[in-house]
Amino acid sequence: MSADQRTSPGSSGEPAGAAGMPGASGAGRLEPVERHLERVLSAIRPLAPLDMQVLDAHGCLLAEDVTAPGNVPPFDNSSMDGYAVRAADLAGAERRTPVVLTVLGDVPAGASDLPRITPGTCARIMTGAPMPPGADSVVPVEWTDGGSGGDAAADTMAPATAAPVLTGPSGGPAGDGGGRVRVFRQPEYGSFVRRSGSDVERGEVVLSAGTVLTPSRIGLLCAVRRNLVKVRPRPRVSILSTGSELTHPADEPVPGRIPDANSFMLTAAAREAGALAFRAGCVPDDPAELTETLEDQLIRSDLVVTSGGVSVGAYDVVKQVFADLGEVSFHRLAMQPGKPQGFGTIGPDATPLFALPGNPVSAFVSFELFVRPAIRRMMGMEQVHRPVVRARLDAPITGSPEGRRQYARGRYVPPMPGEITGTVTPVGGSGSHLLGALARANALVVVDEWTTSAPMGQLVDVMLLQE
Ligand SMILES: Nc1nc2c(c(=O)[nH]1)N[C@H]1C(S)=C(S)[C@@H](COP(=O)(O)OP(=O)(O)OC[C@H]3O[C@@H](n4cnc5c(N)ncnc54)[C@H](O)[C@@H]3O)O[C@H]1N2
Numbered sequence: 333m334s335a336d337q338r339t340s341p342g343s344s345g346e347p348a349g350a351a352g353m354p355g356a357s358g359a360g361r362l363e364p365v366e367r368h369l370e371r372v373l374s375a376i377r378p379l380a381p382l383d384m385q386v387l388d389a390h391g392c393l394l395a396e397d398v399t400a401p402g403n404v405p406p407f408d409n410s411s412m413d414g415y416a417v418r419a420a421d422l423a424g425a426e427r428r429t430p431v432v433l434t435v436l437g438d439v440p441a442g443a444s445d446l447p448r449i450t451p452g453t454c455a456r457i458m459t460g461a462p463m464p465p466g467a468d469s470v471v472p473v474e475w476t477d478g479g480s481g482g483d484a485a486a487d488t489m490a491p492a493t494a495a496p497v498l499t500g501p502s503g504g505p506a507g508d509g510g511g512r513v514r515v516f517r518q519p520e521y522g523s524f525v526r527r528s529g530s531d532v533e534r535g536e537v538v539l540s541a542g543t544v545l546t547p548s549r550i551g552l553l554c555a556v557r558r559n560l561v562k563v564r565p566r567p568r569v570s571i572l573s574t575g576s577e578l579t580h581p582a583d584e585p586v587p588g589r590i591p592d593a594n595s596f597m598l599t600a601a602a603r604e605a606g607a608l609a610f611r612a613g614c615v616p617d618d619p620a621e622l623t624e625t626l627e628d629q630l631i632r633s634d635l636v637v638t639s640g641g642v643s644v645g646a647y648d649v650v651k652q653v654f655a656d657l658g659e660v661s662f663h664r665l666a667m668q669p670g671k672p673q674g675f676g677t678i679g680p681d682a683t684p685l686f687a688l689p690g691n692p693v694s695a696f697v698s699f700e701l702f703v704r705p706a707i708r709r710m711m712g713m714e715q716v717h718r719p720v721v722r723a724r725l726d727a728p729i730t731g732s733p734e735g736r737r738q739y740a741r742g743r744y745v746p747p748m749p750g751e752i753t754g755t756v757t758p759v760g761g762s763g764s765h766l767l768g769a770l771a772r773a774n775a776l777v778v779v780d781e782w783t784t785s786a787p788m789g790q791l792v793d794v795m796l797l798q799e
Protein backbone atom coordinates (compact mmCIF):
# COMPACT_ATOMS: atom_id res chain seq x y z
CA MET A 333 0.00 0.00 0.00
CA SER A 334 1.44 3.35 -0.96
CA ALA A 335 1.83 6.30 1.36
CA ASP A 336 -1.06 8.00 -0.43
CA GLN A 337 -3.42 5.14 0.06
CA ARG A 338 -2.50 4.87 3.68
CA THR A 339 -3.10 8.54 4.25
CA SER A 340 -6.14 9.17 2.10
CA PRO A 341 -8.85 10.88 4.11
CA GLY A 342 -11.26 8.31 5.37
CA SER A 343 -8.72 5.51 5.35
CA SER A 344 -5.92 6.92 7.44
CA GLY A 345 -7.60 6.85 10.82
CA GLU A 346 -6.65 10.51 11.33
CA PRO A 347 -8.74 12.61 13.72
CA ALA A 348 -11.89 14.21 12.31
CA GLY A 349 -12.46 17.91 11.67
CA ALA A 350 -11.27 18.81 8.20
CA ALA A 351 -11.37 22.52 7.36
CA GLY A 352 -14.65 22.44 5.49
CA MET A 353 -13.41 19.93 2.97
CA PRO A 354 -16.14 17.62 1.76
CA GLY A 355 -15.49 14.00 2.44
CA ALA A 356 -12.55 14.87 4.62
CA SER A 357 -14.06 13.44 7.75
CA GLY A 358 -11.49 11.47 9.62
CA ALA A 359 -8.78 13.53 7.95
CA GLY A 360 -8.01 15.96 10.77
CA ARG A 361 -7.58 19.62 9.96
CA LEU A 362 -6.61 19.77 6.33
CA GLU A 363 -5.92 23.32 5.29
CA PRO A 364 -6.81 24.63 1.84
CA VAL A 365 -3.86 24.97 -0.52
CA GLU A 366 -4.56 28.70 -0.92
CA ARG A 367 -4.26 29.33 2.80
CA HIS A 368 -0.76 27.86 2.87
CA LEU A 369 0.21 29.78 -0.25
CA GLU A 370 -0.97 32.98 1.42
CA ARG A 371 1.00 32.11 4.56
CA VAL A 372 4.12 31.61 2.44
CA LEU A 373 3.80 34.63 0.16
CA SER A 374 2.90 37.02 2.98
CA ALA A 375 6.17 36.07 4.71
CA ILE A 376 8.41 36.41 1.65
CA ARG A 377 9.74 39.81 0.53
CA PRO A 378 11.65 40.76 -2.61
CA LEU A 379 15.40 40.88 -1.93
CA ALA A 380 17.01 44.33 -1.64
CA PRO A 381 18.46 45.60 -4.96
CA LEU A 382 22.21 45.33 -5.61
CA ASP A 383 24.55 46.80 -8.23
CA MET A 384 25.59 43.88 -10.41
CA GLN A 385 27.67 43.32 -13.53
CA VAL A 386 25.29 43.10 -16.47
CA LEU A 387 26.15 39.50 -17.22
CA ASP A 388 25.58 38.41 -13.62
CA ALA A 389 22.27 40.26 -13.76
CA HIS A 390 21.00 38.09 -16.64
CA GLY A 391 17.46 36.92 -15.81
CA CYS A 392 17.12 39.36 -12.91
CA LEU A 393 14.59 42.13 -12.53
CA LEU A 394 15.83 45.66 -13.07
CA ALA A 395 15.39 47.84 -9.97
CA GLU A 396 16.06 51.21 -11.66
CA ASP A 397 15.11 53.08 -14.83
CA VAL A 398 18.10 53.10 -17.18
CA THR A 399 18.58 56.33 -19.13
CA ALA A 400 20.87 56.62 -22.15
CA PRO A 401 23.74 59.03 -21.39
CA GLY A 402 24.34 59.56 -25.13
CA ASN A 403 23.04 58.70 -28.56
CA VAL A 404 23.15 55.18 -30.03
CA PRO A 405 24.80 55.01 -32.50
CA PRO A 406 27.07 57.61 -30.94
CA PHE A 407 28.08 59.02 -34.36
CA ASP A 408 26.88 58.87 -37.99
CA ASN A 409 28.38 55.74 -39.55
CA SER A 410 28.23 53.60 -42.65
CA SER A 411 25.96 50.56 -42.90
CA MET A 412 27.91 49.21 -45.92
CA ASP A 413 31.43 48.58 -47.09
CA GLY A 414 31.88 51.08 -49.91
CA TYR A 415 32.66 54.76 -50.43
CA ALA A 416 31.67 57.78 -48.36
CA VAL A 417 30.61 60.38 -50.93
CA ARG A 418 28.79 63.62 -51.53
CA ALA A 419 25.56 62.51 -53.25
CA ALA A 420 25.52 65.69 -55.38
CA ASP A 421 28.81 64.63 -57.03
CA LEU A 422 27.15 61.51 -58.40
CA ALA A 423 24.19 63.11 -60.19
CA GLY A 424 23.50 61.07 -63.32
CA ALA A 425 25.94 58.27 -62.49
CA GLU A 426 24.93 55.18 -64.42
CA ARG A 427 26.51 52.08 -65.77
CA ARG A 428 27.26 53.66 -69.12
CA THR A 429 28.13 57.05 -67.66
CA PRO A 430 30.03 56.40 -64.46
CA VAL A 431 31.33 59.22 -62.34
CA VAL A 432 34.97 59.02 -61.32
CA LEU A 433 35.90 60.21 -57.83
CA THR A 434 39.30 60.64 -56.19
CA VAL A 435 39.75 58.33 -53.23
CA LEU A 436 41.38 60.26 -50.37
CA GLY A 437 42.02 57.20 -48.22
CA ASP A 438 40.48 54.52 -46.00
CA VAL A 439 38.10 54.90 -43.08
CA PRO A 440 38.09 51.61 -41.18
CA ALA A 441 35.74 50.93 -38.23
CA GLY A 442 37.21 52.55 -35.15
CA ALA A 443 38.97 55.34 -37.11
CA SER A 444 39.12 58.79 -35.58
CA ASP A 445 41.48 60.61 -37.97
CA LEU A 446 39.09 61.26 -40.83
CA PRO A 447 39.75 62.81 -44.26
CA ARG A 448 37.60 65.79 -45.24
CA ILE A 449 35.52 64.97 -48.32
CA THR A 450 35.48 67.84 -50.80
CA PRO A 451 33.71 68.02 -54.19
CA GLY A 452 34.95 65.26 -56.49
CA THR A 453 36.49 63.20 -53.72
CA CYS A 454 35.44 60.30 -51.53
CA ALA A 455 36.88 57.88 -48.94
CA ARG A 456 36.80 54.13 -48.88
CA ILE A 457 34.69 53.22 -45.83
CA MET A 458 33.90 50.04 -43.91
CA THR A 459 30.67 49.04 -42.21
CA GLY A 460 30.41 50.78 -38.83
CA ALA A 461 33.14 53.33 -39.58
CA PRO A 462 32.38 57.00 -38.82
CA MET A 463 31.26 59.17 -41.72
CA PRO A 464 34.09 61.52 -42.65
CA PRO A 465 33.25 65.24 -42.59
CA GLY A 466 31.85 66.51 -45.89
CA ALA A 467 30.42 63.12 -46.91
CA ASP A 468 26.65 62.73 -46.73
CA SER A 469 26.01 59.32 -48.30
CA VAL A 470 27.60 55.92 -48.90
CA VAL A 471 27.72 53.95 -52.13
CA PRO A 472 28.16 50.20 -51.57
CA VAL A 473 31.23 48.74 -53.25
CA GLU A 474 28.88 46.74 -55.51
CA TRP A 475 27.88 50.01 -57.21
CA THR A 476 31.50 50.75 -58.16
CA ASP A 477 34.49 49.22 -59.87
CA GLY A 478 35.98 48.69 -56.40
CA GLY A 479 38.67 51.24 -57.19
CA SER A 480 40.22 49.06 -59.87
CA GLY A 481 40.34 51.95 -62.30
CA GLY A 482 39.48 49.61 -65.20
CA ASP A 483 36.21 49.68 -67.10
CA ALA A 484 34.77 46.44 -65.76
CA ALA A 485 31.35 47.66 -64.84
CA ALA A 486 29.97 46.52 -61.54
CA ASP A 487 26.34 45.73 -62.03
CA THR A 488 24.13 45.97 -58.98
CA MET A 489 22.34 42.87 -60.21
CA ALA A 490 25.57 40.92 -60.62
CA PRO A 491 25.82 37.77 -58.51
CA ALA A 492 27.63 38.20 -55.21
CA THR A 493 30.61 36.18 -56.40
CA ALA A 494 31.16 38.56 -59.28
CA ALA A 495 30.70 41.73 -57.23
CA PRO A 496 33.77 43.84 -56.56
CA VAL A 497 35.17 43.81 -53.06
CA LEU A 498 37.29 46.31 -51.21
CA THR A 499 40.87 45.15 -51.45
CA GLY A 500 44.22 46.78 -51.02
CA PRO A 501 46.12 47.98 -47.99
CA SER A 502 44.17 49.67 -45.25
CA GLY A 503 44.94 53.34 -44.87
CA GLY A 504 46.04 53.92 -48.48
CA PRO A 505 44.20 54.72 -51.67
CA ALA A 506 42.01 51.88 -52.87
CA GLY A 507 43.26 49.16 -55.21
CA ASP A 508 45.19 49.88 -58.41
CA GLY A 509 42.99 52.69 -59.51
CA GLY A 510 45.51 55.37 -58.73
CA GLY A 511 43.22 56.60 -55.97
CA ARG A 512 40.21 56.76 -58.24
CA VAL A 513 36.93 54.91 -58.23
CA ARG A 514 34.22 54.67 -60.85
CA VAL A 515 30.69 54.86 -59.48
CA PHE A 516 27.91 53.36 -61.61
CA ARG A 517 24.87 54.42 -59.68
CA GLN A 518 23.61 57.59 -58.06
CA PRO A 519 22.84 57.23 -54.34
CA GLU A 520 19.99 59.02 -52.63
CA TYR A 521 21.13 61.72 -50.24
CA GLY A 522 21.90 60.06 -46.88
CA SER A 523 21.73 56.49 -48.18
CA PHE A 524 23.50 53.78 -46.18
CA VAL A 525 24.26 56.21 -43.37
CA ARG A 526 23.17 55.18 -39.87
CA ARG A 527 22.46 58.44 -38.10
CA SER A 528 23.64 59.16 -34.58
CA GLY A 529 20.67 58.58 -32.22
CA SER A 530 18.67 56.67 -34.83
CA ASP A 531 18.47 53.73 -32.40
CA VAL A 532 18.40 55.45 -29.00
CA GLU A 533 18.44 59.16 -28.23
CA ARG A 534 20.40 60.67 -25.37
CA GLY A 535 18.18 60.99 -22.27
CA GLU A 536 15.78 58.27 -23.39
CA VAL A 537 14.69 55.70 -20.76
CA VAL A 538 15.80 52.53 -22.50
CA LEU A 539 14.72 50.05 -19.83
CA SER A 540 12.30 50.62 -16.96
CA ALA A 541 12.45 49.24 -13.44
CA GLY A 542 10.69 45.89 -13.34
CA THR A 543 12.03 44.68 -16.68
CA VAL A 544 13.59 41.21 -16.75
CA LEU A 545 17.12 41.30 -18.18
CA THR A 546 17.13 39.15 -21.30
CA PRO A 547 20.19 38.76 -23.55
CA SER A 548 19.03 41.49 -25.94
CA ARG A 549 18.46 43.90 -23.04
CA ILE A 550 21.94 43.15 -21.74
CA GLY A 551 23.18 44.08 -25.22
CA LEU A 552 21.26 47.34 -25.03
CA LEU A 553 22.69 48.14 -21.58
CA CYS A 554 26.19 47.76 -22.97
CA ALA A 555 25.32 49.88 -26.00
CA VAL A 556 24.43 52.71 -23.59
CA ARG A 557 27.70 52.09 -21.75
CA ARG A 558 26.26 50.45 -18.63
CA ASN A 559 28.42 47.82 -17.01
CA LEU A 560 26.74 47.78 -13.60
CA VAL A 561 22.98 47.81 -13.08
CA LYS A 562 20.76 47.80 -10.03
CA VAL A 563 18.76 44.57 -9.95
CA ARG A 564 17.02 42.33 -7.48
CA PRO A 565 19.56 39.51 -7.06
CA ARG A 566 18.77 35.85 -7.48
CA PRO A 567 18.05 34.33 -4.08
CA ARG A 568 20.70 31.95 -2.76
CA VAL A 569 18.85 28.76 -1.96
CA SER A 570 20.34 25.84 -0.01
CA ILE A 571 18.75 22.46 -0.50
CA LEU A 572 19.21 19.34 1.53
CA SER A 573 17.55 15.97 1.89
CA THR A 574 17.03 14.28 5.22
CA GLY A 575 16.75 10.55 5.88
CA SER A 576 19.11 7.82 7.09
CA GLU A 577 17.98 5.64 4.18
CA LEU A 578 19.56 7.96 1.60
CA THR A 579 22.76 7.28 -0.31
CA HIS A 580 24.54 9.23 -3.03
CA PRO A 581 23.41 8.22 -6.56
CA ALA A 582 27.01 7.20 -7.31
CA ASP A 583 27.13 4.74 -4.38
CA GLU A 584 26.74 0.98 -4.76
CA PRO A 585 23.25 -0.29 -3.81
CA VAL A 586 22.83 -1.05 -0.12
CA PRO A 587 19.93 -3.21 1.16
CA GLY A 588 17.14 -1.04 2.53
CA ARG A 589 18.64 2.20 1.31
CA ILE A 590 17.81 4.33 -1.75
CA PRO A 591 19.60 7.03 -3.72
CA ASP A 592 18.88 10.63 -2.78
CA ALA A 593 16.83 12.00 -5.67
CA ASN A 594 15.24 14.99 -3.99
CA SER A 595 18.19 17.24 -3.28
CA PHE A 596 19.33 16.99 -6.91
CA MET A 597 15.84 17.40 -8.33
CA LEU A 598 14.98 20.36 -6.11
CA THR A 599 18.32 22.08 -6.74
CA ALA A 600 17.69 21.82 -10.48
CA ALA A 601 14.13 23.08 -10.01
CA ALA A 602 15.33 26.02 -7.92
CA ARG A 603 17.87 26.92 -10.60
CA GLU A 604 15.16 26.73 -13.23
CA ALA A 605 13.02 29.04 -11.09
CA GLY A 606 15.86 31.58 -11.16
CA ALA A 607 17.66 30.93 -7.87
CA LEU A 608 21.36 30.46 -7.22
CA ALA A 609 20.81 27.04 -5.75
CA PHE A 610 23.35 24.93 -3.86
CA ARG A 611 22.87 21.28 -3.10
CA ALA A 612 23.92 20.86 0.51
CA GLY A 613 23.67 17.06 0.30
CA CYS A 614 21.74 14.60 2.42
CA VAL A 615 21.78 14.34 6.17
CA PRO A 616 20.85 11.24 8.21
CA ASP A 617 18.15 11.37 10.87
CA ASP A 618 20.58 12.70 13.43
CA PRO A 619 19.69 15.95 15.22
CA ALA A 620 23.28 17.11 15.79
CA GLU A 621 24.29 16.55 12.17
CA LEU A 622 21.17 18.19 10.82
CA THR A 623 21.62 21.19 13.12
CA GLU A 624 25.24 21.60 12.11
CA THR A 625 24.47 21.34 8.38
CA LEU A 626 21.64 23.85 8.62
CA GLU A 627 23.74 26.31 10.60
CA ASP A 628 26.50 26.06 7.97
CA GLN A 629 24.02 26.72 5.18
CA LEU A 630 22.42 29.72 6.88
CA ILE A 631 25.53 31.82 6.33
CA ARG A 632 25.09 31.73 2.57
CA SER A 633 21.33 31.35 2.17
CA ASP A 634 18.38 33.60 1.54
CA LEU A 635 16.17 30.52 1.65
CA VAL A 636 16.55 26.92 2.86
CA VAL A 637 14.62 23.96 1.46
CA THR A 638 14.66 20.53 3.07
CA SER A 639 12.82 17.35 2.17
CA GLY A 640 11.74 14.49 4.38
CA GLY A 641 10.79 14.00 7.99
CA VAL A 642 7.68 16.19 8.04
CA SER A 643 5.14 13.42 8.49
CA VAL A 644 4.58 11.41 11.64
CA GLY A 645 7.38 8.82 11.46
CA ALA A 646 9.15 7.79 14.66
CA TYR A 647 12.55 8.82 13.28
CA ASP A 648 11.48 12.23 12.02
CA VAL A 649 13.97 14.37 13.92
CA VAL A 650 13.52 17.24 11.49
CA LYS A 651 10.64 18.89 13.31
CA GLN A 652 12.51 18.97 16.62
CA VAL A 653 15.61 20.50 15.04
CA PHE A 654 13.55 23.23 13.35
CA ALA A 655 11.79 23.98 16.62
CA ASP A 656 15.21 24.49 18.24
CA LEU A 657 16.56 26.67 15.43
CA GLY A 658 13.60 28.95 14.79
CA GLU A 659 9.90 29.16 14.22
CA VAL A 660 8.66 26.58 11.79
CA SER A 661 5.04 25.48 11.77
CA PHE A 662 3.75 22.24 10.33
CA HIS A 663 0.52 21.90 8.43
CA ARG A 664 -1.51 19.26 6.72
CA LEU A 665 -2.91 20.49 3.45
CA ALA A 666 -5.93 19.34 1.50
CA MET A 667 -3.82 18.28 -1.43
CA GLN A 668 -2.31 15.15 -2.90
CA PRO A 669 0.59 14.79 -3.18
CA GLY A 670 2.10 17.21 -0.70
CA LYS A 671 -0.12 16.89 2.34
CA PRO A 672 2.47 17.47 5.09
CA GLN A 673 4.26 20.83 4.86
CA GLY A 674 6.53 22.83 7.10
CA PHE A 675 7.24 26.52 6.70
CA GLY A 676 8.80 29.22 8.85
CA THR A 677 12.10 30.86 9.63
CA ILE A 678 15.33 29.66 11.23
CA GLY A 679 18.61 31.14 12.42
CA PRO A 680 19.66 34.60 13.61
CA ASP A 681 18.46 36.32 10.42
CA ALA A 682 15.10 34.55 10.38
CA THR A 683 15.91 32.85 7.07
CA PRO A 684 12.79 31.43 5.45
CA LEU A 685 12.66 27.65 5.41
CA PHE A 686 10.48 25.18 3.54
CA ALA A 687 10.32 21.67 4.99
CA LEU A 688 8.87 19.63 2.14
CA PRO A 689 7.63 16.06 2.35
CA GLY A 690 10.12 13.32 1.50
CA ASN A 691 8.19 11.43 -1.16
CA PRO A 692 9.85 12.64 -4.37
CA VAL A 693 6.65 13.53 -6.23
CA SER A 694 5.28 15.24 -3.12
CA ALA A 695 8.50 17.24 -2.79
CA PHE A 696 8.39 18.21 -6.47
CA VAL A 697 4.73 19.27 -6.48
CA SER A 698 5.22 21.19 -3.22
CA PHE A 699 8.17 22.96 -4.77
CA GLU A 700 6.10 23.95 -7.79
CA LEU A 701 3.19 25.22 -5.72
CA PHE A 702 4.98 27.00 -2.88
CA VAL A 703 8.76 27.28 -3.27
CA ARG A 704 8.89 28.42 -6.89
CA PRO A 705 6.48 31.33 -6.24
CA ALA A 706 8.55 32.27 -3.17
CA ILE A 707 11.77 32.33 -5.21
CA ARG A 708 10.12 34.44 -7.88
CA ARG A 709 8.68 36.81 -5.27
CA MET A 710 12.21 37.23 -3.83
CA MET A 711 13.40 38.14 -7.33
CA GLY A 712 10.68 40.80 -7.49
CA MET A 713 8.72 39.05 -10.26
CA GLU A 714 5.08 39.98 -10.61
CA GLN A 715 4.07 36.70 -12.21
CA VAL A 716 5.05 34.15 -9.60
CA HIS A 717 2.75 31.30 -10.56
CA ARG A 718 2.88 28.74 -13.32
CA PRO A 719 0.32 29.34 -16.06
CA VAL A 720 -2.90 27.33 -15.80
CA VAL A 721 -4.83 26.49 -18.99
CA ARG A 722 -7.98 24.50 -19.74
CA ALA A 723 -7.45 21.21 -21.55
CA ARG A 724 -9.49 18.17 -22.51
CA LEU A 725 -8.70 14.91 -20.74
CA ASP A 726 -7.91 12.24 -23.29
CA ALA A 727 -8.09 9.43 -20.72
CA PRO A 728 -10.12 9.24 -17.52
CA ILE A 729 -8.81 10.08 -14.07
CA THR A 730 -9.95 7.86 -11.22
CA GLY A 731 -9.24 7.55 -7.52
CA SER A 732 -8.56 11.18 -6.76
CA PRO A 733 -8.83 11.42 -2.96
CA GLU A 734 -12.01 13.09 -1.75
CA GLY A 735 -11.34 16.19 0.28
CA ARG A 736 -7.87 16.74 -1.21
CA ARG A 737 -7.07 18.62 -4.39
CA GLN A 738 -5.10 16.30 -6.57
CA TYR A 739 -2.25 17.46 -8.76
CA ALA A 740 -2.14 14.50 -11.12
CA ARG A 741 0.81 14.21 -13.43
CA GLY A 742 -0.05 14.72 -17.09
CA ARG A 743 1.32 15.16 -20.56
CA TYR A 744 -0.15 18.28 -22.14
CA VAL A 745 -0.35 18.82 -25.89
CA PRO A 746 -1.22 22.39 -26.97
CA PRO A 747 -4.19 23.07 -29.26
CA MET A 748 -3.80 21.98 -32.88
CA PRO A 749 -4.24 24.70 -35.53
CA GLY A 750 -7.90 25.73 -35.57
CA GLU A 751 -8.59 24.32 -32.10
CA ILE A 752 -9.03 26.29 -28.89
CA THR A 753 -8.08 23.76 -26.23
CA GLY A 754 -5.22 21.32 -25.99
CA THR A 755 -5.39 17.83 -24.55
CA VAL A 756 -3.86 16.27 -21.48
CA THR A 757 -3.10 12.60 -20.83
CA PRO A 758 -2.67 11.46 -17.23
CA VAL A 759 0.63 9.63 -16.77
CA GLY A 760 1.33 7.09 -14.05
CA GLY A 761 -0.86 6.75 -11.00
CA SER A 762 -1.33 8.85 -7.91
CA GLY A 763 1.54 7.31 -5.91
CA SER A 764 3.90 9.92 -4.50
CA HIS A 765 6.92 7.74 -5.23
CA LEU A 766 6.32 7.53 -9.02
CA LEU A 767 9.31 9.48 -10.30
CA GLY A 768 9.26 7.63 -13.63
CA ALA A 769 5.83 9.04 -14.46
CA LEU A 770 6.75 12.48 -13.12
CA ALA A 771 9.68 12.57 -15.51
CA ARG A 772 7.31 11.95 -18.44
CA ALA A 773 4.92 14.69 -17.33
CA ASN A 774 5.04 18.30 -18.46
CA ALA A 775 1.95 19.42 -16.56
CA LEU A 776 -0.13 18.89 -13.43
CA VAL A 777 -3.83 18.17 -13.87
CA VAL A 778 -5.78 19.87 -11.10
CA VAL A 779 -8.61 17.69 -9.77
CA ASP A 780 -10.58 19.68 -7.21
CA GLU A 781 -11.31 18.57 -3.67
CA TRP A 782 -14.89 17.56 -4.49
CA THR A 783 -14.06 15.38 -7.48
CA THR A 784 -12.82 11.82 -7.24
CA SER A 785 -12.91 10.92 -10.92
CA ALA A 786 -13.15 12.67 -14.27
CA PRO A 787 -14.17 11.04 -17.56
CA MET A 788 -12.28 11.20 -20.80
CA GLY A 789 -13.25 14.35 -22.73
CA GLN A 790 -13.83 16.48 -19.63
CA LEU A 791 -12.30 19.96 -19.51
CA VAL A 792 -9.85 20.33 -16.66
CA ASP A 793 -7.39 22.91 -15.34
CA VAL A 794 -3.80 22.11 -16.22
CA MET A 795 -0.77 23.74 -14.66
CA LEU A 796 2.02 23.91 -17.23
CA LEU A 797 5.43 22.98 -15.89
CA GLN A 798 7.43 24.15 -18.87
CA GLU A 799 7.66 27.66 -20.23
N1 LIG B 1 1.04 7.48 9.42
C1 LIG B 1 1.23 8.35 8.45
N2 LIG B 1 2.21 8.12 7.58
C2 LIG B 1 2.41 9.00 6.58
C3 LIG B 1 1.58 10.12 6.44
C4 LIG B 1 0.56 10.35 7.40
O1 LIG B 1 -0.20 11.31 7.35
N3 LIG B 1 0.43 9.42 8.39
N4 LIG B 1 1.77 10.96 5.38
C5 LIG B 1 2.31 10.35 4.21
C6 LIG B 1 2.58 11.34 3.22
S1 LIG B 1 1.23 11.99 2.43
C7 LIG B 1 3.82 11.71 2.88
S2 LIG B 1 4.06 12.78 1.57
C8 LIG B 1 4.99 11.18 3.53
C9 LIG B 1 5.90 12.32 3.95
O2 LIG B 1 6.86 11.77 4.76
P1 LIG B 1 8.14 12.52 5.28
O3 LIG B 1 8.16 13.93 4.85
O4 LIG B 1 8.22 12.29 6.72
O5 LIG B 1 9.29 11.83 4.47
P2 LIG B 1 10.08 10.49 4.76
O6 LIG B 1 9.31 9.63 5.66
O7 LIG B 1 11.44 10.86 5.13
O8 LIG B 1 10.09 9.87 3.29
C10 LIG B 1 8.93 9.50 2.62
C11 LIG B 1 9.31 8.61 1.44
O9 LIG B 1 10.10 9.32 0.54
C12 LIG B 1 11.40 8.72 0.36
N5 LIG B 1 12.41 9.76 0.31
C13 LIG B 1 12.64 10.64 1.29
N6 LIG B 1 13.65 11.47 0.91
C14 LIG B 1 14.01 11.09 -0.31
C15 LIG B 1 15.01 11.55 -1.20
N7 LIG B 1 15.81 12.57 -0.89
N8 LIG B 1 15.15 10.96 -2.39
C16 LIG B 1 14.34 9.90 -2.72
N9 LIG B 1 13.37 9.42 -1.91
C17 LIG B 1 13.23 9.99 -0.71
C18 LIG B 1 11.56 7.90 1.61
O10 LIG B 1 12.49 6.87 1.45
C19 LIG B 1 10.15 7.42 1.83
O11 LIG B 1 9.84 6.36 0.99
O12 LIG B 1 4.64 10.47 4.68
C20 LIG B 1 3.57 9.54 4.49
N10 LIG B 1 3.41 8.77 5.68
Ligand code: MOO
Nearest residue numbers: 669670671694764
Ligand atom coordinates in the same frame (compact mmCIF):
# COMPACT_ATOMS: atom_id res chain seq x y z
O1 MOO C 1 0.29 12.31 -0.44
MO1 MOO C 1 1.78 12.79 0.32
O2 MOO C 1 0.86 14.08 0.46
O3 MOO C 1 2.32 11.65 -0.73
O4 MOO C 1 2.63 14.02 -0.36
